[in-house]
Structures are given as C-alpha cells and as structure tokens.
Amino acid sequence: MTSLDRLITLFSKLPGIGKKSATRIAYFILKSDAAVAKGLADAMIDLKQTIRPCRVCGNYSEQDICGVCSDRRRDQSVICVVEQPQDVAVLEASHEYNGLYHVLNGVLAPLDGVGPEQLNIAKLVSRVRNGEVAEIILATNPTVEGDTTALYIHTLFKESQVRVSRLALGLPVGGDLEYADKLTLARSLRGRTNF
Ligand SMILES: [Zn+2]
Incomplete structure (x- = not known):
C-alpha cells in the first residue's frame, strides 16, 4: 500500500468522512507544504x-x-449525567446549566457487550453517596439505549433521597443531544420531569 492509500484508508475511518472526502483531504495534504502535514500530525x-x-x-x-469540577461557584447539588464528553460542551454552550456533570462514556448495549461495568457508573454512585448531591439529571439521548441506561441509573438511586429527573422533553425522539439547538436545550432543562 502506498503512503497515499494508507492515509486515504485512515481518513475514511473518521466519522462523517467517506472515501471521496478522504481522498480529497489526502490529496490536499500532499499538495500542501510539509508544515501543514506536520502541524496536523503534531496537533493530533x-x-x-x-x-x-x-x-x-x-x-x-x-x-x-x-x-x-474545580469551580466552587457551580451548583454542587446537581449532577447532569451525559453519554459523551461532547455533550458537556453542548450543554455548556447553552449557558442554561450551572451544576456539575458526569460522563458515562457510552450507553448500555448488552448485545455489544457494554454492561454497567464498562461505563463510568460506579464512580457516579460514589460521588452521589459522598457528596452533597440533591438531584441527578439524566441527559442520555432519547434513543432505546439512552432510555435503558437512564432507567438503569434511576433504579440505582430509587431508595435514596436524591431527586432523579430526565432531560428529554422537547428533544426530538432519536435525536442526539449533540445536534439540539440552544433553545431546545434550555427548554428541556427547565422543563425536566421527575423520573
Ligand atoms: Zn470534572
């Protein structure tokens, strides 16, 4: 395999990049100064x-x-649970939320071998147990897996005093948090319902 083919193959594996775009980017880099390629490689x-x-x-x-987490001005009594780190960025950009976050790093998918142990759930339980948390907002995506994961986490705190709410209102069914606009997010946060 030539180095050009290798780069095209690697780029094709990136999300949202098909073979055609991968080829275009690879040729662009080939045509550019060596500094462009080095800058990209170094940044990665x-x-x-x-x-x-x-x-x-x-x-x-x-x-x-x-x-x-290190900002004491943030509301330490609320934890918003999300699937991915990029969901935190989306919620932060909405400027509607001033609590803390917890990133699961995925959703429950038993068929793909993803159980509770594969997700960042145990740490959430100990955070809630040892902290001053009064509410958990489950902001997993409104998909089958996202709902299943939310339901599972809800059962973990059923016996506790912690309020568990679900952020799904207004979000399109099957739609990712990542693609929700600020207004929808703001509305979902304000209109969150008890689980
Ligand atoms: Zn943190």
Whole structure:
C-alpha cells in the first residue's frame, strides 16, 4: 500500500468522512507544504498527550480535575449525567446549566457487550453517596439505549433521597443531544420531569 492509500484508508475511518472526502483531504495534504502535514500530525499527538478524563466526572480535561469540577461557584447539588464528553460542551454552550456533570462514556448495549461495568457508573454512585448531591439529571439521548441506561441509573438511586429527573422533553425522539439547538436545550432543562 502506498503512503497515499494508507492515509486515504485512515481518513475514511473518521466519522462523517467517506472515501471521496478522504481522498480529497489526502490529496490536499500532499499538495500542501510539509508544515501543514506536520502541524496536523503534531496537533493530533498533542491532543492525545495533554487531554485526559477528569478524575471526578470523566469529562475531557488538560488538568487532573476539570474546570467544571474545580469551580466552587457551580451548583454542587446537581449532577447532569451525559453519554459523551461532547455533550458537556453542548450543554455548556447553552449557558442554561450551572451544576456539575458526569460522563458515562457510552450507553448500555448488552448485545455489544457494554454492561454497567464498562461505563463510568460506579464512580457516579460514589460521588452521589459522598457528596452533597440533591438531584441527578439524566441527559442520555432519547434513543432505546439512552432510555435503558437512564432507567438503569434511576433504579440505582430509587431508595435514596436524591431527586432523579430526565432531560428529554422537547428533544426530538432519536435525536442526539449533540445536534439540539440552544433553545431546545434550555427548554428541556427547565422543563425536566421527575423520573
Ligand atoms: Zn470534572
């Protein structure tokens, strides 16, 4: 395989990039200065070396503990549970939420071998047990897996004093949090319902 073919194959594996786009990008890099290729390669390596999961919530962070978790001005009594780190970015951009987050890193999918142990759930339980948490907002996506995961987490806190609510209102069924606009998110947050 030539180095060009290799790059095209690698790019085709990226989300949203088909063979055609992969080929176009690879030729673009080939035509560009060596500095462009080096800049891209360095940025990708830096990303993997400097960003890691926050020790508390699992969100991406350049520090051991992320900016949200270490900000005492944020409401420590609410934890919003999301599937992926990019969901945190979406909710932050809405400027409607001032609590904390917890990133599951996926959803329950027994057929694909993803059970509770594969997700960042045990840490959520200990956070709630040891913290001053009064409410958990389940903001998993309104998909079958997202709903199943929310239901599972809800059962874990059924006997506790913690209020468990679900953020799904207004979000299109099957739609990802990632693609929701700010207004929809704001409405979903304000209109969240008890589980
Ligand atoms: Zn954090």
